[in-house]
Amino acid sequence: MNAQTHFSGGFQDAPRDAAHAFRAAMTVMARPGEIRTLVGAEPPAPLSVAAGTLLLTLCDADTGVYLADAADTSDTRQWLGFHTGAPIVEASKADFAVGRWSDLMPLSDYRIGTSEYPDRAATLIVESDALAPKGAVLSGPGIKTTTGLSLPDIAALQGNAMLYPLGCDFFFTCGDQVAALPRSTQIKAEG
Amino acid sequence: MNEYNFAYLDEQTKRMIRRAILKGLAVPGYQVPFASREMPMPYGWGTGGVQVSAATLTPDDTFKVIDQGADDTTNAVSIRKFFENTAGVATTEETKKATVIQTRHRIPEAKLTEDQILVYQVPIPEPLRFLEPRETETRKMHSLEEYGLMHVKLYEDISQHGAISTSYSYPVKVSDRYVMDPSPIPKFDNPKLEMDAIQLFGAGREQRIYAVPPHTKVVSLDFEDYPFEASKADHPCDLCGAEDSYLDEVIMDDAGSRMFVCSDTDYCRSRREAGHQGPMTREDAA
Numbered sequence: 001m002n003a004q005t006h007f008s009g010g011f012q013d014a015p016r017d018a019a020h021a022f023r024a025a026m027t028v029m030a031r032p033g034e035i036r037t038l039v040g041a042e043p044p045a046p047l048s049v050a051a052g053t054l055l056l057t058l059c060d061a062d063t064g065v066y067l068a069d070a071a072d073t074s075d076t077r078q079w080l081g082f083h084t085g086a087p088i089v090e091a092s093k094a095d096f097a098v099g100r101w102s103d104l105m106p107l108s109d110y111r112i113g114t115s116e117y118p119d120r121a122a123t124l125i126v127e128s129d130a131l132a133p134k135g136a137v138l139s140g141p142g143i144k145t146t147t148g149l150s151l152p153d154i155a156a157l158q159g160n161a162m163l164y165p166l167g168c169d170f171f172f173t174c175g176d177q178v179a180a181l182p183r184s185t186q187i188k189a190e191g
Numbered sequence: 192m193n194e195y196n197f198a199y200l201d202e203q204t205k206r207m208i209r210r211a212i213l214k215g216l217a218v219p220g221y222q223v224p225f226a227s228r229e230m231p232m233p234y235g236w237g238t239g240g241v242q243v244s245a246a247t248l249t250p251d252d253t254f255k256v257i258d259q260g261a262d263d264t265t266n267a268v269s270i271r272k273f274f275e276n277t278a279g280v281a282t283t284e285e286t287k288k289a290t291v292i293q294t295r296h297r298i299p300e301a302k303l304t305e306d307q308i309l310v311y312q313v314p315i316p317e318p319l320r321f322l323e324p325r326e327t328e329t330r331k332m333h334s335l336e337e338y339g340l341m342h343v344k345l346y347e348d349i350s351q352h353g354a355i356s357t358s359y360s361y362p363v364k365v366s367d368r369y370v371m372d373p374s375p376i377p378k379f380d381n382p383k384l385e386m387d388a389i390q391l392f393g394a395g396r397e398q399r400i401y402a403v404p405p406h407t408k409v410v411s412l413d414f415e416d417y418p419f420e421a422s423k424a425d426h427p428c429d430l431c432g433a434e435d436s437y438l439d440e441v442i443m444d445d446a447g448s449r450m451f452v453c454s455d456t457d458y459c460r461s462r463r464e465a466g467h468q469g470p471m472t473r474e475d476a477a
Contacts, residue, residue, distance in 0.1 A: 014202055015196055015197035015198070015202060015205075016197055016249070016250050018202065018205070018206075019197065019198070019205075019248065019249040019250065020249050020251075022205075022209050022246070022247070023247070023249050025209075025213065026209070026212060026213065026216065026247070026389070027389075029213050029216045029217060029404075030216045030389045030402075030404040030405060031404070031405060057206070057209065058206060058209060058210055058213075059206070060203055060206050062203075062207065063210070095210075114334075115334035115335075116330045116331065116333075116334045117224075118214075118218050118221055119211070119214035119215075119218065119221065119223045119224075121214075123213070140366070141219045141366050141403075141404045141406070141407040141408075142216070142404035142405055142406060142407065143406060144405075144406045164218075164368070165218050165221060165368055165369070169213070169214070169217045182216065182217035182218075183217055183218070184217060184218065184219060184366060184404075
C-alpha cells in the first residue's frame with residue numbers, strides 16, 4: 001500500500017458522514033438484533049466498511065484501540081493513526097477492539113467496567129462472515145418481544161450478559177452491514 | 192451557515208458524547224459521566240439536552256423542541272433557532288413530523304414511534320441527590336443497588352400526607368436494575384417512559400448522560416398498598432376538551448378565575464383543528 005492509500009478512505013464530509021454513521025450505530029445499539037447499513041469510510045483490508053466507519057465515528061486520541069491478529073497490519077495501523085490518532089493498545093487496555101471473533105478471544109482479556117463505573121468497558125467490533133436475523137434468540141431492553149441474530153459464540157456471550165451491569169458491548173460488522181449486542185441483552189440458543 | 196461546524200460542536204466533542212450515549216444505551220438508566228462543554232446559553236437552559244441533540248442530529252432530521260409541552264416558549268424557540276442556524280436542519284412543531292424531539296419536562300401526548308428520538312433536558316440527574324449529597328456515596332448506592340433510602344422518602348410522603356405526594360421527577364427503576372430520575376416530567380408522564388422511541392437524557396451542568404432504549408421496562412417506585420398513580424388535574428382541557436392530556440392551570444384575573452389547558456400545545460392545536468371543542472371555546476361559540 002502506498003502512502004496515498006493511508007491518507008484516503010476517510011469521511012468525505014466528516015461532520016455529516018459521522019452524524020449519519022452514528023445514527024446507524026446508535027439505532028442498532030438501542031435495538032439489539034437490528035441490522036443496518038453503515039457506510040462512509042473506505043478502510044484498508046481486512047477491515048470492513050462498517051468496521052472502518054465505526055472506528056472513524058467513535059475513536060480519537062482519547063480511545064485506545066486493539067487490533068486483533070489479522071486486523072493488525074501496518075496498513076490498518078497507519079490508516080487508523082492518520083484518520084483518528086487513536087493509540088494502538090493491548091486488549092486489556094482497549095476502549096475499542098476490532099477483529100474477527102477467533103482473533104479477539106478470549107473475552108476475559110477485555111475491560112468490563114467497575115461496579116461504580118460500568119461504562120468503563122470495552123466495545124468489541126467483531127468482523128463477521130455473515131449477519132442474519134436468525135440464530136440466537138435475543139430479548140431485553142430495546143427488543144419488543146424477541147428477535148434473532150447470528151452470533152459467533154452463544155455461550156461466551158451469555159457469560160458476558162451474566163456480568164450485567166458489567167461486561168463488554170459488541171458491534172458485529174459484515175461488509176457495510178452492522179448489528180449490535182449490548183451487555184443488557186438476554187441470549188438463548190434457538191430451539 | 193458555514194461559520195459553524197455542523198450542529199455547532201466540534202467533532203471530538205461529538206465523538207465523546209456519542210461514546211457516552213452508546214454506553215448509556217448498553218446500561219439503561221446508568222448515568223454516564225461526560226465532559227460537558229460550555230454552550231452559548233446558561234446552565235439550566237438545556238445545555239445537556241442541546242449537547243446530546245447536537246451529537247445525535249443528522250442533516251436529514253426534522254427537529255422539534257418543547258418546553259413544558261409548549262413549542263412557543265422562549266427556551267424552545269431559542270434552541271430551535273440555534274439548530275436551524277448551526278445544523279441547518281428542518282424544524283417543526285408537529286410531534287408526528289419530528290424525528291428528533293428535545294424536551295424540557297414533558298413527554299408529548301401523541302404516541303412516539305420507532306423512528307423518533309426523544310432528548311430530555313435534565314437539571315439534576317441523580318435521583319438520590321436530595322437524600323444523599325455526596326457523589327461518592329450515591330455512586331456506591333447505585334453500584335450496590337441500595338435504594339432503600341428512596342423507599343423511605345416515598346414512605347415519609349405517605350406518613351405525612353397520606354399519599355405519595357411526589358408529583359414530578361418521580362423515581363423509576365429501569366430494566367430491574369438502576370433507579371433513575373426521569374427528569375422533572377410530571378408523574379402523569381411516567382407510564383409513557385415505556386415507549387417505541389429511543390430516549391436520551393442530557394444533564395449539562397452535572398455532566399451526565401443516560402438513556403432508555405425502546406421497549407425497556409420502566410417501573411415507577413411504589414408500595415403494594417400505595418400503588419403508583421399517574422395523576423392530572425380532574426378537568427377537561429378548556430380549549431380542546433381533551434380528557435386524557437396533562438393540563439396547565441392558568442389564572443385568568445385577580446378574582447381567581449382560572450382555566451385548564453393542555454400543556455402539549457401541538458396536541459391541543461391539532462385537536463382543535465380536528466373540530467374538538469372545550470368548555471370555553473363552546474361558550475364563545477354560543
